[in-house]
Amino acid sequence: MTTKILETPTWETALGGLGIPGQRVALAREGLRRTLELRQAVRERAAVNQWKVLEALQGVGLMEGHFAATTGYGFSDSGRELLDEAVARIFRTPAGRLRLQVVSGTHALAAGMFGWLRPGDELVALSGPPYDTLRPVIGTVEGSHGSLASWGVGYRELPLLEDGRIDLEGIPSVLTERTRMVFLQRSRGYTWRPSLSVEELGQAIAVVRRHAAQAVIMVDNCYGEMVELVEPTEVGADLIAGSLIKNMGGAIAPCGGYLAGRQDVVERAMEWLTAPGIGPEEGPSLGYNRLLAQGLFMAPEVVGQALEGAVWAAWVLEEAGLEVWPRWDSPRTDIIQAVRLGSPEGQKAFCRGVQRAGAVDHSAVPIPVVQPGYRDPILMAGGTFIQGSSIELSADGPLRPPFACYLQGGVSLAHVQLGVLRALEELDKVGLLPKSG
Structure with a gap:
């Protein structure tokens, strides 16, 4: 009897077994080689942020008993209170609140705006138009209906400079005695512009302090948490807000x-x-404190993997002839990798590829839909375990110029790699890949 010796699969043969052609496998391997130094720097930042989060969880004394469920009003939820304190420690702030009952990043930001602003006040945005849902x-x-404007709150907006940076010299011109809140959006959102680094945010905050000391400064921190070694609250922001189905949930928090x-x-x-009168004292954890705590703990590592994937993806996509922002070797302050496809057909093909790489609903075909809060049809690819999770591998974008897709997330570099290679495959099928092969 002859014993058949099985060949041990390699990285290359494993991709080949998934139907990825040899030329594209070679491109992927070269991308790993070319981006190695930058990805190593990402891993080191992730380690520093991991230690910061671990120190916070140890500092508040997290114990297994804090995972116990509360129901109803959620009174005396020691786990919830402990996680609030952990968030404050992570972001170096006097106060922090972590809540299941916040349904999205937009919800958290709206709470910050409506909580502080009153009729006759003015909100000023310094980073151009805010994200669609805001x-x-x-x-x-x-x-x-029920907007700040309908409540008598004024609004001013300072356009970004041509290079996508904050117009520091123009800030004083939009601030008045009525300015009670200044808003900054860290991430690019659905725009073809650079995201704003914490250093840039700090420069803008310093200008506001000189000219409108009465204003509260709020930063939309979505997609940016754990990317840099400092957060906006460490350069003067009074309030930051974000979603747990993005970076800070570590792909574990369910909402x-x-x-x-x-x-x-x-x-x-x-x-x-x-x-009023209730504030943070109510809100049952329903047994999810363990997932929230574990999500916080995993956030730096998961963000690091997503960032490594974004760096690699930018190199590979550019080599395939596509325009990307940021480029692979550019500084990053969020997890988003934008790629210009040039047409709705290109967007659809790219999203089909990313969806095919999903662990969930991989056979689904993304179609454009007008979703709540958006004015244009949105394409969303995300074979994610948590609905709408954008710290898991996903890609989306509105069907409007520049017809770009915004790739983000990925709990492992390997998953991002397959998603991008599938996207290139779909673009090639419809003749929209500039450099085929």
């Missing part, structure tokens, strides 16, 4: 959001989120 909150689009910052500003936001 425009109905502010009231800059039709049909915004929720957070706020961190100045004590009075955070408490006002919580009173809008629940009700």
Whole structure:
């Protein structure tokens, strides 16, 4: 009897077995080689942030008993209170709040705005137009019932410079005595511009302090947490907010959001989120404290993997002839990798490829849909375990110029690699890959 010796699969043969052609496997391997130094730097930052989060969890004394469930009002939820303190420590702030009941990043940001602003006040955005879902909150689009504008809150907006940077010299021109809140968006959102580094945010914050000391400064921190070694609250922001189905949930938290910052500003936001007189004292954890805590713990590593994937993806996509932003060797302050496809057909093909690489619903075909809060049809690819999770591998974008897809997330570099290679395959099928092969 002859014993058949099985060949041990290699990285190359494993990709080949998934139907990836040899030329593209070679491209992927070369991408790993070319981006090695930058990815090593990402891993080192992830380690530093991991130690920071671990120190916070140890510092608050996290114990297994804190994972116990509360129901109803959620009174005396020691686990919830402990995670609040951990968030404050992570972001170096007097106060922090982590809540399952926050349904999205937009919800957390709206709580910050409505909690602080009153009729007659003015909100000023210094990073150009805010993300699509915030425009109905502010009231800059039709049909915004219950918006800040309908409540008598004014709004001003400072365009970014041509290079996508904050117009530091122009900031004083949009600030008035009525300016009670200044808003900055760290991530690019659905725009073809650079995201804003913590250093840039700090420069803008310093200008605001000189000209409108009365203003509370809030930063939309979505997609940016754990990317750099410092957070906006460490350069003067009074309030930051974000979603737990993005970076800070570590692909484990099933839902929720957070706020961190100045004590009075955070408490006002919580009173809008629940009700005056209740604030942070209610909100049952329903047995999810373990997942929230574990998500915080895993966030730096998962963000690091997503960043490594983004760096590698930028190199590979550019080598395939596509325009990307940021380029592979550019500094990064969020997990988003934008790629210009040039047409709705290109967007659809790219998203089909990313969806095919999903662990869930891999056979689904993304179609454009007008979703709540958006004014244009949105394509979303995400074979994710948590609905809408963008710290898991996903890609999306509105069907409008520049017809770009925004790739983000990926709990492992390997998953990002397969998603990008599948996207190239789909583009090639419809003749929209500039450099085929």
